[in-house]
């Protein structure tokens with residue numbers, strides 16, 4: 411049995427607190443696991459050396475990050491990098507070995523059983539890869555299940571279940587059993603069940619990896635739509651880089667239990683923190699991820715008044731289209747003001763990954779190309 415060592419969590423008011431705040435988190439499996447984070451020499455060993463010396467496996471190693479309200483926070487990495495362990499630690503489905511976790515400023519490691527139950531049932535709902543549906547219950551009853559175990563009355567939970575079933579596009583299927591649904595539809599039921607309890611944060615553990623590519627794409631669109639419409643905070647595990655880039659506001663890229671880089675898709679693709687990340691993102695079509703901010707230069711006097719307009723968050727790919735159509739540089743317009751221009755040369759440099767903009771210089775003040783201190787290379 412490992413002992414959890416909980417250091418005190420700073421008090422923050424819910425309004426300004428991140429949804430999750432994780433600080434120096436470790437999960438070590440194996441005998442006397444707690445000695446590993448406590449001993450700098452053991453903590454510094456490679457995974458293989460650690461296993462050899464202690465028989466322990468450090469699945470999560472000294473990880474720190476915040477999940478901000480309303481963002482889609484993606485945890486990405488290859489198989490075995492520690493994604494599931496990390497996300498399960500957030501609600502103590504796996505008991506962390508060392509570190510601090512807070513949800514909206516409340517210390518998770520100090521929660522008693524009933525508070526923890528409340529956390530898992532109401533505040534941080536999980537959507538799993540294997541949908542975990544009850545086979546003999548209808549879609550509606552499966553969706554209402556989370557409310558039922560909370561003790562919500564029948565009429566109220568039925569009304570809520572009907573509402574979320576419609577929200578995820580399963581209208582007309584309320585009375586079917588899970589076995590009468592396709593994989594994608596079953597995953598929608600899983601999603602609806604999590605949404606029904608109206609959680610502060612949805613935790614997705616590789617929910618779409620068993621789905622075929624087209625249905626997977628559909629479900630990703632669904633998540634994006636729900637996020638846009640509801641602004642719900644989401645933590646999303648995936649080993650698929652394209653999925654991470656499509657869904658993530660920010661991505662934590664894990665390797666051997668550590669976060670090797672934490673940043674926006676643009677930061678990760680444009681400014682990889684090390685050779686591992688660079689290799690990881692090598693084949694990403696940069697023009698679909700990088701925004702025009704990367705390629706922007708100040709407008710000359712005769713450029714500010716004409717030319718196609720693009721938004722600062724437009725992708726390089728969109729700007730290429732605008733420039734190609736008009737034959738002149740595009741103006742980057744923010745709130746009706748021209749904040750710079752992008753010409754074909756700078757745009758092509760982003761695509762090729764060469765020149766001044768090759769590694770994602772983000773010119774705008776306050777938007778560093780490199781991850782912010784304490785957030786980047788762990």
Ligand SMILES: Nc1ncnc2c1ncn2[C@@H]1O[C@H](COP(=O)(O)OP(=O)(O)OP(=O)(O)O)[C@@H](O)[C@H]1O
Pocket residue numbers: 439440467468469487488489490491492493494495496649
């Ligand atoms: N109960 C356990 N006992 C011992 N080692 C474990 C246990 N659970 C996970 N591990 C190890 O911890 C490491 C991280 O596992 P984890 O499942 O978190 O990785 P993952 O990135 O989610 O992988 P996948 O994408 O394959 O699910 C792996 O080396 C795994 O073998």
